[in-house]
Amino acid sequence: MTIRDVAEHSGVSVSTVSRVLNNHPDVSEAVRSRVLASVQELHYVPNNSARDLVRSQSDTIGLVVRGVGNPFFSAVIRAVEQSVSQAGYTMVLHQINTEDNELLAGASLARSKKLRGLILLGGCFDYTPEQTAALDIPFVCCSFTNSFGSLNKDAYSSVSIDDQAEARRAVEILVRQGHQKIAVLLDSTHDHSVSELRYHGYCQALAEHGIPLDPDLVAETGDFDMAAAYEGTCRLLEQKKEFTALFVIADSMAVAAMKALHDGGRRIPEDCSIIAIDGIDMSTYTVPTLTTLIQPQESMGEEAVRILLDMVEERAGNRHVRVSTALRAGGSVAPLN
Amino acid sequence: MTIRDVAEHSGVSVSTVSRVLNNHPDVSEAVRSRVLASVQELHYVPNNSARDLVRSQSDTIGLVVRGVGNPFFSAVIRAVEQSVSQAGYTMVLHQINTEDNELLAGASLARSKKLRGLILLGGCFDYTPEQTAALDIPFVCCSFTNSFGSLNKDAYSSVSIDDQAEARRAVEILVRQGHQKIAVLLDSTHDHSVSELRYHGYCQALAEHGIPLDPDLVAETGDFDMAAAYEGTCRLLEQKKEFTALFVIADSMAVAAMKALHDGGRRIPEDCSIIAIDGIDMSTYTVPTLTTLIQPQESMGEEAVRILLDMVEERAGNRHVRVSTALRAGGSVAPLN
């Protein structure tokens, strides 16, 4: 079943079929619909290898996800896949560990799969021009930006929330409820990732409200996973330093933190309020429902694809999109006393 | 940079270069190493599109996931991706809704991407030979088998748990704790999916222990998602029919059910025990930890790939692998009073 069969079946030439298939303008409506009918009837599917060969490029978009197992990414991946295939492209997914370098992974993927473009999901923030030089295709950072790197703004695209501002907002919500002793649970204060950025937001909120930063209330887990978050929260409890509220940099970690607080005999929110950022489905079903700032996961994925394809198809240059979060007022935050 | 350049650079014909590149036997050592040297020097990388075109096949394995957003699948997808790329193949992921037909989706993917093989994750159980006829590549069903269909056992492969037996085991755990009024939360009793199978296990366990089946205690949600599970549990509570334990067919649904029970004023496990099947990470962090039968998600993904590649590379024929679950004794099950 080739383009020839379709051509013969609809009584036109192969090039006409090709034109129809590629939405070229100069085809009469009559012929167009006739060809389309044949395509339907014959269940014709174009041979991508042949297409790619003659166009000397593939229709493949790479998605490198750093931090396997983070449920926040699941919805984004889904949205990206949808958008990519809807646009007639193919997505190849590559998941790497937090320790791995997503730029290297992306570059290698780009070569071996002849990628047209690349989406980086959950990466680091400290790229230098030298590092990205290896990447000779358009790429967009999804859910993060190059805040700590020296990349020129027009060397890449991004779609993300304002991590620091949103973290500040989250902490401020706690402050407004009268909390002063606010702990924070994060991966690291200096990992050049979303963790560090949100930590800055935490510090900023405290500073703006005249609350001194207490290093004892900063719990670094060294990882984004739930087990580490659980342990980190336990350590926070063990040191007997009082805190009435906890800001967690990610929903998944917050779920584990809630468990640790509970196991440590703290009631939420009576003894300890907790707020996070991300908004994964699952945290709707914690007891109480986690109060969190929801990142619009689906639209972030879609937007990342839109930006990327605009670059790939040269409709537009690079751009940076900031999306905002929506507060989900769960039951995990209460006024102090 | 094509095979021609390599040929000219090493002073041989393109066909000889091709032979070297494909490890064909009849090439002299001298020529072989000369060609290889040129390849190195010129940084030549074969054009996969051209290769695929002429061989009319790719190195692509398809993964069709039915039921987007089920966290149980995340770990499996990860394992599949790892194994596939480790074996030098490319995975293309396609996620579809529960309403969609994974066989159709798989067949269309197979043609458009020239798949070598296909893995179906979370599909239906009622394929007929006619339906699978469209699929002319090896495929393996992951996490389910064709229990309700008429497929010949050697027409496909599978890796799954014994859903009915495991469900029976789960319910039996409740019975052993003295529970008699055991409700069940599931998608449907007759959807030809894992839901129906596990429902049979539930019925079987009740029957074996002389407990009459009470239709009022069978809550069908019509979906696998958490919102539906929450609603379903609420309806169960509203009808005022007493039950002291709840068997939920999936961890993700159980998390939502726990929330609904809590919101309905039931303490877990004091007022109601709950047990499920799947073993997602998240359910470790519910309060109390969910008692569940863990499916070995990673090894199921790896095994699925192993089986598939054995078929693709004709090392072995089809086979069916049954894996067993491991009980995670959380705190959600307690003896009756």
Next chain:
DNA sequence: TTGAAAGCGCTAACAT
């Protein structure tokens, strides 16, 4: 053991 040449299915000039 090596080379010449015929396609694989498609797109895009170029011609009509």
Next chain:
DNA sequence: ATGTTAGCGCTTTCAA
């Protein structure tokens, strides 16, 4: 608006 045709880079007969 539609058809003819020359490749895209590679593998694989078939000949030498």
